[in-house]
Amino acid sequence: MKKNNSKRQVYFNGDFVDENEARVSIYDSALMFGDMVFEMTRSFNGKQFKLKEHLKRLYSGIKILRIPLKLKIEEMEKAVHETVEKNSRLFNKDDEHRILIDVSRGLLSIYEDVDIKKGPNVIIADFPLRWTVQNCSHLYDQGLNLCITSQRTIPAHLMDPKIKNRSRLFYLMANIEVSMMKGNDNWALLLDTNGFIAEATGSNFFMVKDNTIFTPEHRDILRGISMNTVINDLAPALGLNVIKKNIEPFDVYEADEVFLTSTPFCILPAVKLNKLNIGDGKPGKITKKLLKAWSDLVGVDIVKQIKSWDEKKKTGTTPYKFADNITLTMDIAEN
Numbered sequence: 001m002k003k004n005n006s007k008r009q010v011y012f013n014g015d016f017v018d019e020n021e022a023r024v025s026i027y028d029s030a031l032m033f034g035d036m037v038f039e040m041t042r043s044f045n046g047k048q049f050k051l052k053e054h055l056k057r058l059y060s061g062i063k064i065l066r067i068p069l070k071l072k073i074e075e076m077e078k079a080v081h082e083t084v085e086k087n088s089r090l091f092n093k094d095d096e097h098r099i100l101i102d103v104s105r106g107l108l109s110i111y112e113d114v115d116i117k118k119g120p121n122v123i124i125a126d127f128p129l130r131w132t133v134q135n136c137s138h139l140y141d142q143g144l145n146l147c148i149t150s151q152r153t154i155p156a157h158l159m160d161p162k163i164k165n166r167s168r169l170f171y172l173m174a175n176i177e178v179s180m181m182k183g184n185d186n187w188a189l190l191l192d193t194n195g196f197i198a199e200a201t202g203s204n205f206f207m208v209k210d211n212t213i214f215t216p217e218h219r220d221i222l223r224g225i226s227m228n229t230v231i232n233d234l235a236p237a238l239g240l241n242v243i244k245k246n247i248e249p250f251d252v253y254e255a256d257e258v259f260l261t262s263t264p265f266c267i268l269p270a271v272k273l274n275k276l277n278i279g280d281g282k283p284g285k286i287t288k289k290l291l292k293a294w295s296d297l298v299g300v301d302i303v304k305q306i307k308s309w310d311e312k313k314k315t316g317t318t319p320y321k322f323a324d325n326i327t328l329t330m331d332i333a334e335n
Contacts, residue, residue, distance in 0.1 A: 009086040011079050011124035013117060016086055024121050027111040030104035034167035037061035041080075042129050042263050043097040044298035046088075049263075051080060053225050058101060061163040067105050069120045076101070079124055087126045094308065096129040098264070102166075130309040132264045137307040139185060140291075143271030143283050146189040146200070146258070147181060148249060149174040153190045153198040153220045161199075161222050164335075171201040187260075189273070192220045197247040203260035203268070204335050206230065206242075207252060208286045213242045214251075224335025226261035234293045240286065249273065257284025262335055266302050267291045 010022040030036035039054040059073050071079075084097050091097070106119010151174040154161060174188035189205070192198040197205055197216050204227035207214045213235055215227065231242045252258060256279045258270040267290055269283035295302045 008090055008125075008127060009083070010126075011083045011122070013122055016083075019125065022123060022125075024104065024123075025107055025111070025114065025116045027107050027114060028104055028119065028121065029106060029108050030102070030121075030166060032108060034165065034169075035065070036102055036104040036166040037065060037067070037164060038103065038166060039099075039101045039164060040263055041099045041101075043084075043099075044300045046084075046097065048080065048084070048097070048099065049298060050225050050229070051077060053228070054101075055080075057164060057223075057225070058103065061165065062103060064160070064163055065105075065165070067103060067120050069103060069122070071122060076122075079122075083124045083126045091128060094305070096305075097126050098129040098132055100125045100127075129264060130306075133306050133309065135310055136265070137303070137310040139265075139268050140303045140306070141283070142185065143269040143281075144185050144187045144260070145183065145272040145275060146252075146270045147178045147186050147274060149177045149188050149190060151177060151188075151190060153192050155193050155220050161220055162218075164222055168201075174201050183275075187270075191249075192216075194246075195248065197249065197252065199335075200260050202335060203262040203265075205247075206259050206261065207247060207255045208257040208259075208284055209251075209255050211240070211286065213240055213286070214247060215242060215244055216247055217244045222335050224261055224263075226263055226266060226335055229294070230261055230267070230290060233297065234290050238289055238293055252278065255279065257287050259284070259287040259290070265306075266294050 008019045009016040010019050012022045024030065037058055039058045041048050041051055041054045043049060055073050055076055062069050080099055080101070083099065102123045104119060104121045106121055107114060107116070112118065151170055154170055156162070159167065174190055178186050178188040188201045190198045190201070199205055199216070199221045204221065204224040205216055215231070235242045252273045253276060258278050260268045260270060267287060269287045271278055271281050271283060291302060
């Protein structure tokens, strides 16, 4: 089949195909069971940020889930860079690359007679990061309202959330619950089964009190690459201590400031919990310091860049709306 070179190309099991030609079987284990691991990365000035760390986490999940992937991690890294090269000419000069890597087990054994590649399946897609953060730049100035949902996280003894997988119905249900609440900029915040703060749906949680940063114990949460950037790189450079502890909702009401970390946004301030102010109800000074330090680290003014994308496209809605005021934040997702 002749490729249309005006379309984005997707890496699909060793080949590059048009984005709309990349398909897996209806009998794929990912569709049947959510049996898929994935990673989402982003670039700064066109250079992928901490790609090796993302791939290391991906391959840990592949190992634990016993997906028989023969593609080595070095080959996966090369495929990511090749995917970027294939698509760069289709991007605007000020775009950043949002890479999505999906690895599924492939066909279930009972469907082995189906005349299609058995798997595993590896898909690497590349599209503009601005799609993910569209119409969200105001959040850096106004902050989020975090809403504790009735939906809890899945404890590690059932399905370890440190494996970044596509079995995320509990995220979706939390988002649907929050989407039914009045007001804008409401984001779901999940507790663990013991009632402690766990994470948002695709973002890690941080709290600041008396110039010390606190984050939940790394038990029933995804250990985000962005979270580790704050803990291991930014906070030490600013002389700030980060303590991992069990955090109750009451502690958040008494906090000075709160922020979330995720790959597309890096850091977003949260100024309310269940509509009640956190601190003075404005983005905090330490949150702003960390965000500036991140910008300095990567050589990009993160807030200015996202605001510039919004200024160029003032119409449309946030990409986290998927039906009649139901908000989807899963792929903000991504820690």
